[in-house]
Amino acid sequence: xxxxxxxxxxxxxxxxxxxxxxxxxxxxxxxxxxxxxxxxxxxxxxxxxxxxxxxxxxxxxxxxxxxxxxxxxxxxxxxxxxxxxxxxxxxxxxxxxxxxxxxxxxxxxxxxxxxxxxxxxxxxxxxxxxxxxxxxxxxxxxxxxxxxxxxxxxx
Numbered sequence: 001x002x003x004x005x006x007x008x009x010x011x012x013x014x015x016x017x018x019x020x021x022x023x024x025x026x027x028x029x030x031x032x033x034x035x036x037x038x039x040x041x042x043x044x045x046x047x048x049x050x051x052x053x054x055x056x057x058x059x060x061x062x063x064x065x066x067x068x069x070x071x072x073x074x075x076x077x078x079x080x081x082x083x084x085x086x087x088x089x090x091x092x093x094x095x096x097x098x099x100x101x102x103x104x105x106x107x108x109x110x111x112x113x114x115x116x117x118x119x120x121x122x123x124x125x126x127x128x129x130x131x132x133x134x135x136x137x138x139x140x141x142x143x144x145x146x147x148x149x150x151x152x153x154x155x
Contacts, residue, residue: 003091005098008044008056010034015053016046019081026141033058033079041071043102044079047091054086057095059103067135068112068146075103077113092125100129104151111151114144123147 008016013030020027036042041062047055058079063069069076077099082091096113103111115122117136123145131147138144 002049003054003094004048005045005095006048008034008037008046008058012046012053016056019053019056019083020079022083023081025081036060036062043106045095045098045102047095049086055082055091055095056080057099059099059106059108061106061108068114073107073109074148075106075108075111077103077111080113092122093129096125096129100149100151109151110148112146112148114139114146117143117145 013034016030016033017027020030033042033044037044042058042060044058045056046053047057056079057077060069060076060078062071063076066074068074077096080092080095080099082095100111111131112134113126113131115126117123126147129149131149133145133147136143136145
């Protein structure tokens with residue numbers, strides 16, 4: 001089966017809520033994500049297999065912490081989620097690389113992301129892609145380790 005990545009649409013909202021809940025995350029923010037897309041503060045994509053949404057990823061261009069996303073040269077990869085049924089096939093890696101390409105196309109020079117300090121699999125993935133830890137602090141969902149990667153020259 002082939003993987004198709006496309007911009008998230010409002011009708012994907014219920015599936016994104018399911019993805020968040022399956023991952024054990026709070027799903028209350030999902031409706032506000034679409035508003036952030038309209039304000040150009042966020043870009044969001046879903047991955048489909050056989051017409052079914054199996055994963056998502058987003059880029060936040062703005063964050064309350066300018067070290068994370070400053071609305072100019074620094075953005076954050078966020079909301080990366082893969083269904084349990086599709087896990088273990090490299091979708092997280094593929095979507096992270098997809099988000100990097102999208103960030104470059106938007107003129108982003110530095111990407112950040114975060115995860116729980118106990119999420120060894122995510123930390124290994126991100127560090128394997130060149131992300132390096134730069135701080136640890138509390139977020140609304142708990143303690144987070146923040147990583148960043150400089151994308152180099154941007155067209």
